[in-house]
Amino acid sequence: MNSAAQQTFVESILTMFKTNDPVFNQKIVESGNVEKVRCFFQYVTTGDFDAVGKLLAVDVTAEIVGPRSFPICGKLSGREASIAGIRHNFSEIENQTSRLSGIIAQGDEVVVFGREQGRFVQTSHDYDLYFVQRFIFRDGLIAEFFELLAEV
Amino acid sequence: MSSPAENFIQSIHPAFMENDDRHAEKLVEADNVKRLRAFYEAAARHDFEKFADSLTDDVESEIFGPPSLPFHRKLTGKAEVVNGVPKNFAQLEDQLPVLTAVISQGDEVIVFGRETGRFKASGERYALRFVQRYTFREGKIARVSQILASDENAPELKIED
Numbered sequence: 001m002n003s004a005a006q007q008t009f010v011e012s013i014l015t016m017f018k019t020n021d022p023v024f025n026q027k028i029v030e031s032g033n034v035e036k037v038r039c040f041f042q043y044v045t046t047g048d049f050d051a052v053g054k055l056l057a058v059d060v061t062a063e064i065v066g067p068r069s070f071p072i073c074g075k076l077s078g079r080e081a082s083i084a085g086i087r088h089n090f091s092e093i094e095n096q097t098s099r100l101s102g103i104i105a106q107g108d109e110v111v112v113f114g115r116e117q118g119r120f121v122q123t124s125h126d127y128d129l130y131f132v133q134r135f136i137f138r139d140g141l142i143a144e145f146f147e148l149l150a151e152v
Numbered sequence: 153m154s155s156p157a158e159n160f161i162q163s164i165h166p167a168f169m170e171n172d173d174r175h176a177e178k179l180v181e182a183d184n185v186k187r188l189r190a191f192y193e194a195a196a197r198h199d200f201e202k203f204a205d206s207l208t209d210d211v212e213s214e215i216f217g218p219p220s221l222p223f224h225r226k227l228t229g230k231a232e233v234v235n236g237v238p239k240n241f242a243q244l245e246d247q248l249p250v251l252t253a254v255i256s257q258g259d260e261v262i263v264f265g266r267e268t269g270r271f272k273a274s275g276e277r278y279a280l281r282f283v284q285r286y287t288f289r290e291g292k293i294a295r296v297s298q299i300l301a302s303d304e305n306a307p308e309l310k311i312e313d
Contacts, residue, residue: 067301
């Protein structure tokens with residue numbers, strides 16, 4: 001993982017949330033959820049998966065849809081399986097550099113747009129993809145996660 | 153009975169209200185969602201005058217997804233978008249789009265969905281998941297970007313990546 005680049009990604013989340021929305025400061029629920037998404041990425045970046053687990057509902061569902069050649073696509077249910085899946089996915093890639101291109105939050109949902117470059121560990125093939133992630137919160141925890149990937 | 157396109161359009165506003173107890177306070181967002189609905193209605197009716205009127209002169213449209221999809225990927229300016237989008241739709245038949253979510257904040261509206269259908273040229277069926285991101289400026293669509301991927305939950309309909 002490119003730590004400096006990933007830290008920049010994490011730090012840009014709150015700034016991006018405020019872009020294009022002059023009344024972002026009235027959106028208390030959304031601000032709280034965006035902060036949790038920022039924490040999620042912060043913990044993933046630092047490898048603190050116990051902290052990641054505390055952000056997830058017990059019955060969280062996670063689904064990643066993208067090109068079949070990507071070794072990180074699939075569907076998971078439950079907190080433990082999702083944490084194991086996140087660990088597995090991050091073990092499959094290296095030299096990640098992610099750039100944020102949008103954060104859109106409404107009510108219980110936060111959508112993250114970005115682009116990521118890196119390398120698959122097993123094949124040493126470089127990848128370059130656009131991603132969109134949808135986080136749905138319930139009782140302050142991430143209850144659903146969905147990600148769609150497309151190669152650049 | 154409503155057509156799949158009508159069902160899709162009718163589900164836009166309910167989807168915007170879902171998962172947001174304070175949706176009634178989101179006036180800017182509600183206006184943009186209403187404009188988006190009008191944009192889809194114009195496209196469904198092939199009313200290209202209204203379709204064009206929904207767009208800024210310098211609108212940009214971009215599609216990211218499997219290389220095998222027979223679409224115009226990047227269109228710049230109202231004339232290119234008005235010509236190119238119908239050409240993309242003309243590649244498809246038996247389209248069955250289903251809306252799964254609408255999320256809006258400020259100038260942006262995000263639409264999540266899935267679609268099955270058939271490529272006219274090859275006759276092959278497809279199943280896609282999609283996310284469309286609309287950015288509004290002064291009440292018109294200034295940018296559309298779309299991310300598409302083959303729907304793994306419909307493996308018999310997988311398309312080439």
